[in-house]
Amino acid sequence: xxxxxxxxxxxxxxxxxxxxxxxxxxxxxxxxxxxxxxxxxxxxxxxxxxxxxxxxxxxxxxxxxxxxx
Amino acid sequence: xxxxxxxxxxxxxxxxxxxxxxxxxxxxxxxxxxxxxxxxxxxxxxxxxxxxxxxxxxxxxxxxxxxxxxxxxxxxxxxxxxxxxxxxxxxxxxxxxxxxxxxxxxxxxxxxxxxxxxxxxxxxxxxxxxxxxxxxxxxxxxxx
Numbered sequence: 462x463x464x465x466x467x468x469x470x471x472x473x474x475x476x477x478x479x480x481x482x483x484x485x486x487x488x489x490x491x492x493x494x495x496x497x498x499x500x501x502x503x504x505x506x507x508x509x510x511x512x513x514x515x516x517x518x519x520x521x522x523x524x525x526x527x528x529x530x
Numbered sequence: 531x532x533x534x535x536x537x538x539x540x541x542x543x544x545x546x547x548x549x550x551x552x553x554x555x556x557x558x559x560x561x562x563x564x565x566x567x568x569x570x571x572x573x574x575x576x577x578x579x580x581x582x583x584x585x586x587x588x589x590x591x592x593x594x595x596x597x598x599x600x601x602x603x604x605x606x607x608x609x610x611x612x613x614x615x616x617x618x619x620x621x622x623x624x625x626x627x628x629x630x631x632x633x634x635x636x637x638x639x640x641x642x643x644x645x646x647x648x649x650x651x652x653x654x655x656x657x658x659x660x661x662x663x664x665x666x667x668x669x670x671x672x673x674x
Contacts, residue, residue, distance in 0.1 A: 469607050494636040498600050523599050524640070526616045528631035529559070529591035530623055 463516035474514065481509040489522055496523045536568070537668045538641055538656045540576040545671050549652055551581040552619035552645050559584055561592040561618040563599065564641060565606040568614070574641055577611055584618075591630070592618045615641030615656075625653040627664040635659035641667065 462473045467487060474483065480499070484492040497504050498521045504512050514520065552560040563580040580602040585593040594616065603613050615637075620628075625646035627635070635642060638660035646653040656667040 469612060490638060491636045496596055496599075501600065501604060503596065503600070521600065521603055523596065523603065524637040525593075525634065526561075526563075526599065526637075527586070527591065527593035528618060528628065528634045529586075529588070530620070530628040530630055 463514065463518075465514055465517070466519045468521060477513045479510050480504060480512045480514070480520075483514065483520065484509070484522075487522070491524075494525045496525070497521070498523065534572075535658060535665060535667055536572045536574045536641075537670060538574045538576065538643075539670050539672055540579070541672050541674070544576060544579040545654065547581065548579045548617060548643075548645060548654075552621075552647060552652075555584070555619070556621050556647060557589045558587055559589060559592040559619050559621060560645075561594055561616065563594070563602045563606075563613060564615040564617060564643065565602070565609065565611040566614045567610075567612055574614055576614065576641075578606070578609065579617065580605075589621055613640075615643065617643035617645060619645045619647060621647050623648055625655040626666075627657055627659060632659055632662055632664055635664075643669075 463476050480497050561584050562582045564576050565578040566576040568574050582598045583595050585595045625644045642657045656669040657664045
């Protein structure tokens with residue numbers, strides 16, 4: 462297990478967890494509209510399955526925010 | 531049920547920051563984020579209003595710049611706050627979610643504030659938007 466901070470909360474997750482797996486584990490609604498940052502850097506959506514989390518990483522899920530009129 | 535909906539509390543000072551920014555950005559829509567926390571009774575306290583750039587630079591649309599979004603969330607974490615929602619202005623239309631606001635509201639737990647500048651007096655309302663349905667929340671502007 463590794464220790465990571467997800468949206469401000471300390472959690473333990475399995476080693477080599479990919480971002481795509483984390484989105485499922487954290488029950489993130491409509492993940493297609495969520496940007497993910499790891500250690501203050503956005504991760505490209507195409508890399509969600511390859512990007513594996515490391516011990517001490519800080520992850521944020523950021524919903525697209527927009528609208529109009 | 532309406533009774534399950536949280537009240538939202540925002541200090542006058544933070545509301546004034548939002549209003550000033552919205553007026554200064556007019557005729558474009560202004561936007562930003564809301565940092566705060568939830569009380570044990572579910573009441574949501576807005577502690578800090580973030581004034582961010584509208585990536586669309588439009589009078590009819592807004593998009594929060596992702597890099598500014600991330601920087602604001604990082605600031606919230608450093609202050610012990612959480613991202614509780616966003617706000618934007620309607621320079622020429624009422625303080626209610628438009629069809630586009632509802633369509634693009636993906637976070638069912640967020641508070642969506644809309645500040646209308648359409649009339650002489652500004653109007654601020656707060657909403658929850660889930661399953662393409664907007665529900666108005668009780669909003670209290672405190673003086674201290």
